[in-house]
Amino acid sequence: MSKRYALSDAQWERIKDLLPGQAGQPGATAKNNxxxxxxVxxxxxxxxxxxDLPARFGDFRVVHTRHSRWSRTGVWQRVFEALAQDADNEYAMIDSTIVRAHQHSAGAKRGDPDKQALGRSRGGLSTKIHATVDALGNPTGFLLTPxxxxxxxxxDALLKDTPAQAVIADKAYDxxxxLIKPLLDKGKIVVIPSRVTNRQPREHDRDLYKARHLIENFFARLKQYRAIATRYDKTACNFLGAVYLAAAMVWLA
Known part of the structure; x- marks a missing residue:
């Protein structure tokens, strides 16, 4: 059996007890987590x-339904958050990336496109993935928007209660x-360059700002997952579940 994209034994050992369906837990015992x-x-x-999943994985409808359920009930998010407890909170970086949505990702039941984090622009449907990473470039949080x-x-969502001592971001967050005053009021160091139009430009730590490439590196790793680099999922819930799983794999690397 091909092991392409599969978990290694060491990776499986780190997450197996975080998954539902364990023997002795309430409910049915899961078949081959x-x-x-x-x-997935x-x-x-x-x-x-x-x-188009290979036959060795079983009925694709069962896999899809189970992924939807685990995304909806927060299983992937809990796995990610358990691994992210080891974050280095010396500083945090925030940024976003836009992914083009496949035409088949539209038309989900229940809810308008905004609720499914889909926006229409000149280039077609797209979703923005907002993310934070720690001082080592490991992911710590996500938000999806159109x-x-x-x-x-x-x-607003990801930095509200950040434990990081400093926050690094580009001019879009000026x-x-x-944003800046609330962070300063909490005793955080803010490393955000001023916009050219800012009438009261701030000084920032240029050497520390150079670390911002780490979040760009993370997005590059995230987009190695082709169904994340192009969104195929109709629901934001399933797509976010996949983002959490891919981010968990970064922690497991």
């Missing part, structure tokens, strides 16, 4: 429709009243 996780990883890494949303929407 490891094969299921490998199936394969689908998103290869960027294929669910129906592609045309402002970066500050991500900052908003004194909305």
């Amino acid at each position: 490891r094969l299921f996780v490998d199936a 990883l394969y689908r998103y890494r290869a960027g294929i429709p669910w129906r 592609g045309q949303a402002h970066d500050l929407q991500g900052a 908003a004194h009243a909305r």
